[in-house]
Amino acid sequence: MTTNGSDMDASIIRGMTQPRITRRDLFKTAGAVAGAAGLSSGLSSVAGALPNSNVGSKTWWASQHAHHQLNFANWPYYIDTLNGTHPSLVEFKKEKGTNVSYSEVIEDNPAFYQRIIPSLSAGGSTGYDIIVMTNNSPQLGYLIQGGYLIPLDQNAMTNFKKYASPTVKNPVWDRGNKYTMAYQSGWTSLAYDANKVKTPGNSLQLMFSTKYKGQVGMFADPIELGAIGLLALGINPASSKPSDWTKAATKLRQQRDSGIVAAYYGNDYINHLKSGDLAISQCYSGDVFQANVNGSKNIKLLTPKEGLLFWTDNMAIPLYAANPRDAMDAMDFYFSPLTQAVVEYYVDYICPVPTAKNELLKPTGWDKSVLTAMKAEIGLTSTQVASAPTVFPTAKENAISKPYYQFKSQTEIDTWNETFLPIVQGQ
């Protein structure tokens, strides 16, 4: 994988992202050591039962009762807000008598994982009853594989079973919704500043245009960067192969080395787009909608012919959570069309409950007064939100929604990272 500006060979690049020996080697070593010391149980303790093996069964759930207390960890600006309170949580308290401590502590999947894994692997509570992780990040897979999530109570998913969109039911990353329920979905695509980009076209090729040299922002997250690179080459990320990854990386490296890319960004890209430092940027759909609401009407979302990358943020109950029953109740409450109408009016990502659209158009219950009260702050009518294809996608958008690559092993994650990470790190 020698490319211009870099005299490194593939083994060195691999060395930067991959632990020196594979886990299988590690188990082999552990086995040898255990054998030598006469500790036959050494290996079985390494490969033993998952930490969540004795929770989440029907009988276990039957013994769980509501404590009227809930600690909910979520991403910033991701819930309905009115005068400093969250109306949906106020309603939840009214219905179930549960006090919710809501914290906006998740800004990035890997960093949040690093924060909770020390307590989980030591057998202690994270302090949260609900966490929200993205399906395209390896970390959600780590939590499921490592046995760090409580299997959900399938009997307490009434709203989910009735109202959830087919796009989030029985998803590939969590078959049968054993551990997760969607919170919101979104698209990753390109956003552009209509004052600078007069002819955006309808293709992801826009991000390779030398006309906007030094004014194109890309995501620093290798998962996102690689996926849009694949899509731009016309390759479906979900069915891509490592050889495709290399092709996409070559193209992205050319984009960087010819000076088109200004920088690789995290969530702050939207500010650079608003301030005019960027003409084009990789983006999350909801951010563009919110930027428009907040006055930056010149920021537009591109709907490329190659497709829109579709991701989902998922609610899950971490192992050792103190209030699993309350978490279950809250998660199902968020699948009520009334709740989602209120959430969506503020959040503007893709709604996991399609019938919430009817509630936004014609509220039928507690949501009515809340939607009216929120209107002044939102500055949009609820009809406008109901008719936004970025909130309630039409058949046209659903047809071009593309899922991410589903990693099957740690080796694949390492290969992906070693392919795309050096681009971000200037190597």
Added chain:
Amino acid sequence: MSRLAGARRWGRGATPYALGAPAVVWLFALFLIPLVVMLVKALETCSPITQACTMTWHWSEFSYVWHGSAQSIFTSLRFAAYATIIDVLLSFPIAYWIAFYGGRRKNFFLLMLLVPFFVSFVIRTIIWQFLLSSSGIILTLARDLHLVGPNYHVLQTSGAVIAGLAYNYLPFTALPIFVALERIDKNLLDAARDLYSSKVEVFRRVIFPLARPGVFAAFLLTFIPAFGDYVNQQVLGGISNTMVGTVIQNYFLTFSNPTSGSALSAIVMGISLIAIVIGGIAIGARNLGDYV
């Protein structure tokens, strides 16, 4: 020998140790133990899922991270060196003026120098981002006056990162130099003048040599943190100027790879030590003990 006298003698001998104990405990608990933990981690292999580590004596980790990150290390060294030089050149005249001409208002002038630094480090850097952005006041004005072209930008360039580093570490340079200049006995300057030294000679042969310990301390306090800095590059920098602090942060936080992160941290510490020695020699230390 009475018991009391014995106790007193023991007590007198132990006094320096007792007084030094807090420093020793501090050094052990907050420096040596973390350092050893870091080195141990670099030689282990960790599971990305459980983050559990097993000692596998992977010495090759060091050469792997060195090959992968040498470029960012050199970038960091270069940026830190530029920022340090800029800071010394800027703060020496400031410190000199305050020390020799500040009079009764010395403390007020020092306070003025420090006021911007009452704001948090990250917030200050983000404010620079606002100031230097293409739609910020400085560039908008410069464009309107046709001083720069329509596509001129400052953010994402190496210059922006160096400027950010120089700005953020300025007080760490100015204060030690001020302290050294302040301590100079003014009679020495009169004596030099009495012996027919010119102003330039007074500076070159009296003031600067006496200020050297301050310059060396300023170098240490500016260069070392600037070398490991990762905030300025991420907020103000672009793609061609990844600093090693960012690479280390990515290893730990993005790739769940504490092994490589620790190995690279150890390399960075080693290079810092070498840089201290080289810097000390360049500034004119005969032995480092003189200045510490």
